[in-house]
Amino acid sequence: MTSTSSPSAIERYNAKDSEPRWQAAWAQARLFETQNDDPRPKYYVLEMFPYPSGRIHMGHVRNYAMGDVVARYKRARGFSVLHPMGWDAFGLPAENAAMERKVNPREWTYANIATMRGQLQSMGLSLDWSREIATCDPDYYKHQQRMFLDFLDKGLVTRRTAKVNWDPVDHTVLANEQVIDGRGWRSGALVEQRELTQWFFKITDFAQDLYDALDGLERWPEKVRLMQKNWIGRSEGLEVRFALSRAVAGVAEAVTVYTTRPDTLFGAKFLAVAAEHPLAAALVHADSALQKFIAECRRMGTAQAAIDTAEKLGFDTGLTVRHPLDPSWELPVYVANFVLMEYGTGAVFGCPAHDQRDLDFANKYGLGNTPVVCPEGQDPDAFVITDTAYDGDGRMINSRFLDGLGTREAFEAVANRLEGEVLSGEAVAARKVQFRLRDWGVSRQRYWGCPIPVIHCETCGPVPVPVDDLPVTLPETVSFDQPGNPLERDQAWRSVPCPRCGAAARRETDTMDTFVDSSWYYARFTAPWLKDAPTDRAMVDHWLAVDQYIGGIEHAILHLLYSRFFMRAMRETGWSGVSEPFAGLFTQGMVVHETYKDAAGAWVPPADTKFVTEGGERRAFHVKTDAPLAIGPIEKMSKSKKNVVDPDDIIASYGADTARWFMLSDSPPERDVIWTEEGVQGAARFVQRVWRLVNAAAASTGDGAADAALRKAAHRALASVEEDVERLRFNRCVAHVYTLGNALEEGLRGAASRPAATEAAGILVQLIAPMMPHLAESCWEALGRSGLAAQAPWPEVDRALLVEDAITLPVQINGKKRADVTVPRDADAKAVEAAVLALEVVQRVLEGKAPRKVIVVPGRIVNLVV
RNA sequence: GCGGACGUGGCGGAACCGGUAGACGCACGAGACUUAAAAUCUUGCGGCCGCAAGGCCGUGCGGGUUCGAGUCCCGCCGUCCGCACCA
Numbered sequence: 001m002t003s004t005s006s007p008s009a010i011e012r013y014n015a016k017d018s019e020p021r022w023q024a025a026w027a028q029a030r031l032f033e034t035q036n037d038d039p040r041p042k043y044y045v046l047e048m049f050p051y052p053s054g055r056i057h058m059g060h061v062r063n064y065a066m067g068d069v070v071a072r073y074k075r076a077r078g079f080s081v082l083h084p085m086g087w088d089a090f091g092l093p094a095e096n097a098a099m100e101r102k103v104n105p106r107e108w109t110y111a112n113i114a115t116m117r118g119q120l121q122s123m124g125l126s127l128d129w130s131r132e133i134a135t136c137d138p139d140y141y142k143h144q145q146r147m148f149l150d151f152l153d154k155g156l157v158t159r160r161t162a163k164v165n166w167d168p169v170d171h172t173v174l175a176n177e178q179v180i181d182g183r184g185w186r187s188g189a190l191v192e193q194r195e196l197t198q199w200f201f202k203i204t205d206f207a208q209d210l211y212d213a214l215d216g217l218e219r220w221p222e223k224v225r226l227m228q229k230n231w232i233g234r235s236e237g238l239e240v241r242f243a244l245s246r247a248v249a250g251v252a253e254a255v256t257v258y259t260t261r262p263d264t265l266f267g268a269k270f271l272a273v274a275a276e277h278p279l280a281a282a283l284v285h286a287d288s289a290l291q292k293f294i295a296e297c298r299r300m301g302t303a304q305a306a307i308d309t310a311e312k313l314g315f316d317t318g319l320t321v322r323h324p325l326d327p328s329w330e331l332p333v334y335v336a337n338f339v340l341m342e343y344g345t346g347a348v349f350g351c352p353a354h355d356q357r358d359l360d361f362a363n364k365y366g367l368g369n370t371p372v373v374c375p376e377g378q379d380p381d382a383f384v385i386t387d388t389a390y391d392g393d394g395r396m397i398n399s400r401f402l403d404g405l406g407t408r409e410a411f412e413a414v415a416n417r418l419e420g421e422v423l424s425g426e427a428v429a430a431r432k433v434q435f436r437l438r439d440w441g442v443s444r445q446r447y448w449g450c451p452i453p454v455i456h457c458e459t460c461g462p463v464p465v466p467v468d469d470l471p472v473t474l475p476e477t478v479s480f481d482q483p484g485n486p487l488e489r490d491q492a493w494r495s496v497p498c499p500r501c502g503a504a505a506r507r508e509t510d511t512m513d514t515f516v517d518s519s520w521y522y523a524r525f526t527a528p529w530l531k532d533a534p535t536d537r538a539m540v541d542h543w544l545a546v547d548q549y550i551g552g553i554e555h556a557i558l559h560l561l562y563s564r565f566f567m568r569a570m571r572e573t574g575w576s577g578v579s580e581p582f583a584g585l586f587t588q589g590m591v592v593h594e595t596y597k598d599a600a601g602a603w604v605p606p607a608d609t610k611f612v613t614e615g616g617e618r619r620a621f622h623v624k625t626d627a628p629l630a631i632g633p634i635e636k637m638s639k640s641k642k643n644v645v646d647p648d649d650i651i652a653s654y655g656a657d658t659a660r661w662f663m664l665s666d667s668p669p670e671r672d673v674i675w676t677e678e679g680v681q682g683a684a685r686f687v688q689r690v691w692r693l694v695n696a697a698a699a700s701t702g703d704g705a706a707d708a709a710l711r712k713a714a715h716r717a718l719a720s721v722e723e724d725v726e727r728l729r730f731n732r733c734v735a736h737v738y739t740l741g742n743a744l745e746e747g748l749r750g751a752a753s754r755p756a757a758t759e760a761a762g763i764l765v766q767l768i769a770p771m772m773p774h775l776a777e778s779c780w781e782a783l784g785r786s787g788l789a790a791q792a793p794w795p796e797v798d799r800a801l802l803v804e805d806a807i808t809l810p811v812q813i814n815g816k817k818r819a820d821v822t823v824p825r826d827a828d829a830k831a832v833e834a835a836v837l838a839l840e841v842v843q844r845v846l847e848g849k850a851p852r853k854v855i856v857v858p859g860r861i862v863n864l865v866v
Numbered sequence: 867g868c869g870g871a872c873g874u875g876g877c878g879g880a881a882c883c884g885g886u887a888g889a890c891g892c893a894c895g896a897g898a899c900u901u902a903a904a905a906u907c908u909u910g911c912g913g914c915c916g917c918a919a920g921g922c923c924g925u926g927c928g929g930g931u932u933c934g935a936g937u938c939c940c941g942c943c944g945u946c947c948g949c950a951c952c953a
Contacts, residue, residue, distance in 0.1 A: 012905095226870065227948060235952075259953060272953095312951080338951045348953045356867075357951060436952050556948080613893090666878050666891065674878070678892055685905095686891090692906085731879075735890035742890090745907085810886040815934040817886050855933050861885040865933050 013691035013778065015655025022777040022788075023124050031790055032071075032126045036527065036539055038080035044543050045071045046522055048551030048559070049086045052112035052134075053093060056119045058591040058637055058663070058675060059552070061647050065660040065771070066588060066669055066730060067550050068125045072770035073725050075126070076794040082543055084525040085120065085127045087113050089136035090514045092170060092186060094448045099480040105448045106476075109136055119648060123656045124773050126790065131528045135517035136448070140524065142471035143534035144516060145453040149464045150573040156202050159462060163342070164441055166194040171484055172445045173198060175513060176438050178558065199452060199510070200439040203565045207232055207435040209579075210564055219584035221670070224556045231557050233436025238262040238415050239345065240429045242271055242321035245330055251282045253424055255321055255333070258344030258434060262418070263410035266399035267351040267372035269362050271321050272314060272336035274346040280335045283317055290315055290335065297337045312361045313337045324418055324428050325400075336361065344434055352389065359389040372399045373407060440562065442513040445485045447478055449511030457498035457505040466499050472507070485509055518559055519566035522546055522581055533575075540576045545583040548728075553587040560585070586728050589672040591663070593643040595632035596620055603642040604629055606677070607649070634674055645675055657772035658684045664771055665734040686741070687775055690768065693744050694779040697761035702751030710752050713743035714760035715801040721767050722797070730771070737767050758783055766795050811836050812863040813845055821862065829856040836862050 026032065047067035050060055071083040087109075094105035101108075113134060120127070133140050151157045165174040169189035173196060178185040203210070211232045214225045237260035244253050255271060273279050275297040284291050293315040314334040323329035331349070338357055339348055352362035352369035362369055373394040374380045380397045393407040402410045418429030443452065451472040453465035465472055475493040478486040487493060487509040498505035526539040544567075551559075563581045570576040596604040608623045620629040637644045650659045662683035667673035717740035724732040744760050752760070762783055769776035769789045780789035804825055809832065811819040819841045823832050833854050836842055845866060853865040 223870065223948085230869070230949060233949090233952065237953080257953080261953080338953095340952070343952045350953090355953070357953080434952080436949095553947085618893095668879080671879095676878090676892080679878085682892060688905090732890085735880075738890050749907090808886095812885080812934070815885095815932095820886080853933060855885095857885060861934085863885080863933050 010692055010695045013688055013775065015657060015687070015774065016652075018778050019122070019124060019656055019774040022774045023121065025777070025788060026124075026126070026790055029788065029791070031788070032083065032128050033130050034080060034082045034128050036542070040078060040080040042082065042543060043074040043079035043548075044082045044522075044546045045074065045548045046082075046084070046525075046546045046550070048549070048555065049088050049518070049521060050116065051088045051091060051093070052109055052116055054112045054115065056116050056647055058645055058647060060120075061123065061659055062591055062663040062673065063550060063552070063588055064120065064123060064125050065663045066586070066728070067548075068123075068127075068660075068773075069664065069725065069730060069733075069770040070548050070550075070728070071126050072773060072790065073794070075790075076766070076769070076792065078793065081126075082525065083125075083127055084131040084133075084528075085125075085129065086131075086133040086521055086525065087116075087135065088514065088518050088521070089113065089134040090141075090449045090511075090517055092446065092448070095446060095480065098448075098478075102480075105478075106136065106474075109134075109448075122651055123647075123660065126773070131525050133521065133524055133528050135450075135514075135521065138471045138473050139531075140521075141450040141517070143524070143530075144450050144512070144520070145465070145470050145472060146467060147520070147534055147570065147573065147575065148453060148512070148516075149467060150575070151201065151569050152464060154569075154572055156205065156569050156572065158200050158202060158439070159197060160200065161195060161197045162200070162441065163193050164196050164198055165191045166196075167191055170446075173441060173443055175441050175515070175558075196443075198441045198443040199454075200441050201516075201565065201569070203440045203562075204435060204437055206565055206568050207234070207437050208433070209568065210437075210561070211435075213564075213580060217580065217583075217585070220582075221585065221587055224553070224560065224585060224587060227556045228561055231437065231561065233434075235260050235434050235436075237344075237432055237434060238411075238418070238429050239432045240265075240324055240349070240418060241423055241426070242324060242331070242349070243327070243423055244333075245320040245322060248279065248282050248319070251279055255279060255347050256345045257347045257349050258432060259349060261351065261354065261411075262414040262429070263396065263399075263402065263405075263407050264351040264354045264372050265323075265325055265349070265414055266402065267353045267370050268323065268331055268349045269352050269358075269367045269369060270332050270334055270350040270365075272334045272339050272348055272350055272361070274339040274341040275335055275337065276341040277335070277339075277346045279319075279333070279347075280317075283319070283335075287317075290317065293335060297335075312357065312364065314361060314365060316365070324421070324423075325414070332367070334361075334365075342438065343436070353385045354389055354391055356389040356391070359385065359387065363387065370398050372397060372402075440513075440565070442516055443510040444513050445488075445509075446511050447474065447480075447486045449514055450517060451487075452508045452510055452512055454508040455496055455499060455505045456508060457501060457503060459503060460498055460500045460505075462508070463498055463500045463505070469499070487511070515558060515562050516566075519562045520570065522549075522563070523567075523570065523576060535570070535575045537575070537577060541578060544576065544578045545580050548584045548586065549582040550586045550588060552590070556587065586669070588669050589667065590636045591675055592634050592672045593637050593645065593675045594634050595641050595643045596629045597632055598622060598627055598629055603640075605642040606645055636672075637675070650680065654680060654684045655687070655774070657775045658687055661686065661734070661768075661772050664730040666731055668731050669728055686738070687772065689741060690764065690772075690775060690779065691782075693741060693748070694761045694765060695782055696748050697744065697752075697754075697757035698783055700748060700752055700754045700757040702748070702753050702757070704751070704753035704756065706747040706750030706752040707756035709750075710743060710747035710756050710760050711798075712801050713740055713747070714763040715798050717743075717767060718763050718795060719797045719802060722794075725770070733767075733771070737764065737771075740764050740767065763795055765789060766792065807859060809859075810861050811839065811842065812861065813842070814865060815863060818842075818845070829858065832856050832858075832862060836864070 045067050047063045071081050075081045089109050094109050097103055097108045098105045165179050167174050167184035167187050167189055169187035174184055179191050184191055211234050214228055237258055239256050239258050241254040241256050275294045314336040317333045319333040320330040321333055350358040352359040353371040354373055369385050371383050371385050374383050374397045375394045396402040396405045396410045402413055419427055421428040453472045455463050457463055475490050494506045496505055496507055523535050523540050526543040527536040567581045568579050571579055596609050598604055609620050610623050612619050620631050662680050717736045720736040721733045765776050765779040776789040806822050807825055808820050808822045810817050811821050819839055821835050823835050833856055851864045851866050855863040
């Protein structure tokens with residue numbers, strides 16, 4: 001008998017000594033440096049690169065642990081794996097630090113990078129550090145400026161005045177995607193609307209393609225695809241021109257509306273235009289009441305919060321338009337606060353019976369309603385709308401030539417008729433596809449970002465900086481003693497001659513949204529050493545798309561949509577041959593933790609808490625004062641609630657492998673994982689257990705009685721882990737490894753022979769190698785295997801061992817399990833039935849009668865109906 | 867309001883195409899080893915009845931389909947997420 005618990009023989013595994021040793025060994029062997037000319041099939045794994053905020057947090061540990069499992073696994077499977085790391089290094093926190101602590105943003109950022117690089121290296125990630133990039137490095141943003149100019153040249157960048165989201169706290173413009181619930185995504189301040197001249201990336205040029213291509217992203221979460229679809233917001237409708245009954249000076253003789261429901265045209269009661277609509281502008285001079293109304297709309301429009309709660313208000317202009325399907329029918333024209341100038345044509349026709357907004361409006365102003373779509377099964381004569389509009393499909397009623405048609409047919413009938421009619425030389429209607437998506441405003445009034453490479457000249461206008469003059473670098477010395485953009489105050493930096501005419505001119509002082517930086521970094525990783533070009537076309541086309549991208553769901557729209565746009569723009573400008581950056585996407589859940597508060601209501605960090613369980617109730621106390629603490633809800637780790645656990649502390653006391661193992665176990669990776677002290681300890685215990693088992697296996701002297709079962713268990717675990725790693729189900733991988741650990745324990749107790757024990761232990765080690773790479777190396781060594789575990793090819797499953805000779809089937813009687821029956825694997829249904837009927841339990845129930853029905857599902861179950 | 871996801875032991879979760887509900891882990895109980903503790907190993911662990919064999923109930927609630935439902939269908943309840951005057 002081999003004892004697995006003879007502590008004298010095996011010392012405890014010491015992560016603190018072993019982890020740096022193996023990290024040095026990997027670095028020395030340059031195992032993770034990827035060659036671009038590697039002939040093996042490629043696999044590109046990427047985790048979203050971090051912002052260098054100062055220190056890594058548990059969310060990073062989880063994210064990078066997952067990516068590293070995939071990278072190490074694919075490497076073992078013979079792929080040429082690209083697994084790089086970099087820094088999303090521009091952004092506001094650097095400027096805030098500069099303001100608060102009088103430090104230079106650059107120095108602050110690079111110091112943070114140095115710290116965090118060290119932290120990531122202590123995790124033992126299999127990263128190719130030779131490809132490291134930082135977006136704040138001129139060697140990086142130089143190329144971004146180059147692409148900006150190329151995009152400009154191709155018409156993919158424009159400059160225009162637009163109503164923009166202004167964050168009054170961060171003193172900068174925000175993109176629509178960066179406004180969440182009316183507040184700035186960083187500052188949380190209520191966003192205001194301002195008119196500013198801005199640079200825009202014309203993401204709407206690709207709206208249709210960005211929308212359609214989502215269907216091809218089969219390895220993206222359905223949820224993210226849906227969110228992007230909703231964000232792009234495609235709709236099909238009709239632009240319809242309504243003739244004005246009388247001429248208005250300075251305005252064409254018709255108002256064009258966009259509608260997705262031309263079928264409801266006979267239910268129209270009014271027409272409404274936005275306050276910014278040209279018609280309103282033309283009328284405003286002669287009408288002081290209208291002037292007042294528009295001013296009110298504008299005032300309300302400044303705060304997003306006001307829009308959300310605003311009552312629908314309108315102003316009757318006294319004008320009328322003619323109904324396009326009946327010129328004798330006149331409709332009143334309102335200016336209304338709920339009509340958006342930015343969507344469609346800034347004008348709508350109101351059909352109160354079938355649109356809730358229109359109904360609210362009509363009820364308020366006494367405009368009435370006429371139902372024109374009757375739900376299937378309703379009596380048309382009894383169908384009345386009072387205060388709930390019906391927006392579903394149905395049969396047309398009260399609609400003259402449309403009566404009796406379905407919704408879709410009526411749409412077609414109206415479209416066909418109006419497309420053929422002419423009003424002052426133009427068709428009355430045209431089919432139109434509309435998108436909710438707006439162009440991406442990239443101008444930011446900040447210092448710590450990529451300068452927009454444009455020079456403004458009095459005579460030439462905005463002039464691109466010549467490519468040879470790139471990069472436009474940020475000035476080194478800046479002061480943050482006053483609010484606003486320091487670039488604007490830096491006369492020396494701003495003043496340059498116009499590249500075109502040589503006259504005195506000024507630089508563009510806005511910098512690019514930092515989301516531009518992260519829109520192409522994954523492409524730069526394919527050849528980060530290039531000096532004169534953003535990318536090498538051949539390398540981009542070789543490595544992209546990223547095979548597996550892993551990051552937080554919070555980027556479902558912003559970063560992922562921008563990157564998809566950027567790839568298309570790079571394709572148009574020749575820097576890439578692919579359109580989609582990420583073939584596989586995985587969005588991982590957050591790391592959450594209990595919260596603790598003392599009697600005074602102050603948050604207490606987990607490190608200062610201890611617990612006592614009395615009578616099944618778990619209570620928390622302060623570690624120093626013994627004061628009782630309230631255990632609060634489990635929430636995302638955040639500095640404000642102090643429920644954070646520092647990865648450095650965990651790595652120092654348990655080792656990186658323990659932290660990684662725990663982050664991969666328990667919760668499914670897409671869901672939140674709860675960090676608990678017990679959980680970490682459980683992981684740490686397993687580290688020791690693996691070490692003990694492997695050493696015991698290496699010393700096994702058994703006679704082989706348990707070999708068959710052990711080998712089966714090992715190969716079953718191997719097959720299961722393969723399947724689950726491929727599907728990123730790391731929690732299940734962990735469970736399979738535990739199961740094999742149990743089987744090995746049992747095998748050693750049952751006197752497994754040394755060959756069988758070391759085979760199983762070797763498989764166990766290779767299974768944990770992607771997850772706990774340092775421990776795996778130590779075990780590899782203990783087993784006497786040559787080379788490094790990180791270099792070892794993945795073991796091959798012995799399929800023969802997965803097939804059982806005899807199988808045990810559950811036997812149900814009337815759907816309830818009553819017995820088991822063991823039959824040969826290849827027994828046919830008849831043989832199984834005979835075996836079941838011979839069972840004692842079955843005979844007792846049947847009392848000599850024949851069952852009414854016998855259902856045999858081969859290999860699964862038997863059910864008797866009696 | 868619109869769109870989506872989810873609901874399983876004390877806890878995290880597993881259960882593939884409708885086929886043994888609760889794998890694996892955590893917590894907890896019992897035992898072994900120890901002077902003792904820790905560590906480790908063994909063992910138990912959905913609820914109820916029972917000494918046991920065994921039986922009954924059980925996947926948010928109510929119905930349905932099926933030989934058989936955590937899984938499919940209909941209707942509720944609850945939680946979470948995204949969008950939100952988009953015509």
